[in-house]
Amino acid sequence: MTGSRKSKSMTIVTLVLLLCSSFMFIPEKIHAREVSIPDISSHAAVLMEFSRGEIIFSKNGSEILHPASLTKIMTLALAYEALQKGRVTWEDEVLISQKAWETGGSQMFLEIGQVVPFGELVTGIATISANDACVAVGEHIYGSEALFVQEMNKKAGELGLKNTLFQNSSGLPHSQHYSSAEDLAVLSHYLISNFPEYLKLHSQTEFNFNDIKQYNRNPLLGRYSGADGLKTGHTSEAGHCLVGTASQKGLRFITVVMKASSSAERLKDSENMLNYAFRNFVLHRVLPGGEVLSIARVTGGEQRTIDLQLEQPLEIAIPFNRQEELQTRFNVPQSVPAPIVKGDPVGSVEVLLDDSVVAERPLISAGDVNKGGAFSLFFRSIGEVLAGLWQKIVKTISNLAG
Template sequence: MKKLISAALTASLLLSSTAGFAASASFTPPPPEIAGKAYFLYDFYSGRTIAQMNPDQRVSPASLTKLMTAYVVFKNIKAGRLKLDQTVLPSANAWKTGGSRMFVDPRTPVTINDLIHGMIIVSGNDACVALAETVGGSSEVFVQMMNREAANLGMRSTHFNNVDGLPDANHYTSVRDLATVSAALVRDFPEFYPLYSMKSFTYNHITQPNRNLLLYRDPSVDGMKTGYTDDAGYNLVASSHRDGRRVISVVVGTASPEARAVESSKLLNYGLQFFDTPRLYAANKPVSTVKVYKGSSDSVGIGFQHDIYSTVPKGTASQIKVQMTTTQPLIAPVKAGQAVGKLTLTLDGKTIAEQPVVALKAVDEGGFFSRLFDTIRLWFA
């Protein structure tokens, strides 16, 4: 059985959280025209897609591949299987890798930390191969790890066949999937994300710039990655953090380094200028209580395990309508984090978000007599 919690209660909670967004609705134009093969604009905090074109079309990622290469490397560091100060001797295979390079020397040990800088800041293909061989034993095994992580993240239109993004007919992705891995990097590895804002890196007495032109033009842009091959065109994933919001854009298949920067800037500014992303509910704060039967406590606070945001056209946050349902009867034992209901947000009659509502604390089974009493009560409920 589903029970509808008072609309007045949930609405008052929402309005108290969005008082600063109660201005009258402003004009929301359509997305700008983007000169590329495909694009995707994503709000990091709400998880909402703001604008898209050909989101699931198969595209060549070029060096945007290195977003997943980095994700797998960071995961191994976090698990303790790799250390930043660990040194490795690059193989001849890494040294011979073509395309952009950080210029490793097969006779000179290099730290994992330097390889990561070389991969992210100057897009070194040699760094990618050296890291892959260290983590996976070979690039081929590392690619299997990349595809496994892609599946875990829900990247349904992606298949990797190398670690650096050099052209390969069986190496492809989509702009939606690129937004997914980009957001995962920011969310799962915030300690490494600042590397994506670094403007240059020096190794082997060679200083190379970061090719993301927006880092030099827009102080709110703090990442993420460029890519180019003849087949892919000029690609860019960019992230802007401004006024408490983070918006991620993916643009692929543009005609030049300047074009990918200009088109990405248009998308980022569109998302930030014409939309708001208010926080509606705070993590681990009860929004209501529900009755618990046969438990050591007769009620439990319910809410969310993470902050709840919603991206809406600027000035419309106060018009969001809230409906919360809970599953009844709720019978102990109840685990902390157990889903006990659903929050539905609507705007102009359309559902804009749904989130599970969870028990914020555990409730153990009650004693024999309290369970017996509640069993009798449920007969007449």
């Protein structure tokens, strides 16, 4: 296989270069090749490859639009973050305020003074887009919805969402409440990357609270293979919106559709993008895990070198017709001081496409190297000096003979 031959050749080159000097490279910015996906009718649409967070298709992706309930992706991200950090627990009892009760739109039908577990509120937001639960969650974590919204905007800044501003936690219409398809793709990537365990909530198809059964409006669930999220939205200002995500054969993609004319159109466009992605991309194994890929020189150790390997196979999502264009580049220091423990990071390997780094993984030591004793290191140094002198003698004789 051509990819295997490239990997083996690069390993040989690396071994030779290690005897001479170290070599380090600076990762470059990833640029996606633009692609054209037919029959995308919605006003704005984005397709993102998940493993690298690379946007591979964008139609009006940076345009500022009303996000409607796609806002709740940020609300849930902050709720999951609070759970992860121990600021709140799933069992926390949340007292429902009048403001939460008064919030219109889709809801769990919470009552003033009712006590509801935090996890139940989060589930209601993820599955049935409960606006009243958004207010209750924000008040419980930060004391008021207004302070919660400040944190939403702070997180948006941290994530580099340049075309996003929130005014409430639910996505109810407001002239200064907006986002873009590309920003929402980045936000969705953040949520799935950091809180994958909660996708089970987003893929839940129904929710029962207070003996009222309601259903998840995400049309991809149960229809598109591997679909497990993420959020729908609709207001007259925003039109029909949908952030979808699906995973198949180790690949995951995120789709964003905004300002579609109908629920049927947002489904069609989401499916078209997912179909394009899964038909044109493949999960390519670049390098194996647990096999020797390179070596590093060791100073002050019982042995002179240490084998280097990857802990796990290095795999990358890539268009199926570009697999042969991938190249590998090994970054290994000129020498590493002993002691070394098995699993210690020693350099890295990069995968390049179009001269840009598309993946990087640490190389780890395949074994231990203990510190050498003073006696053995002394005689080794003498041997190295003598070997150097002998090489110079041989070179001199060779030059005289020539």
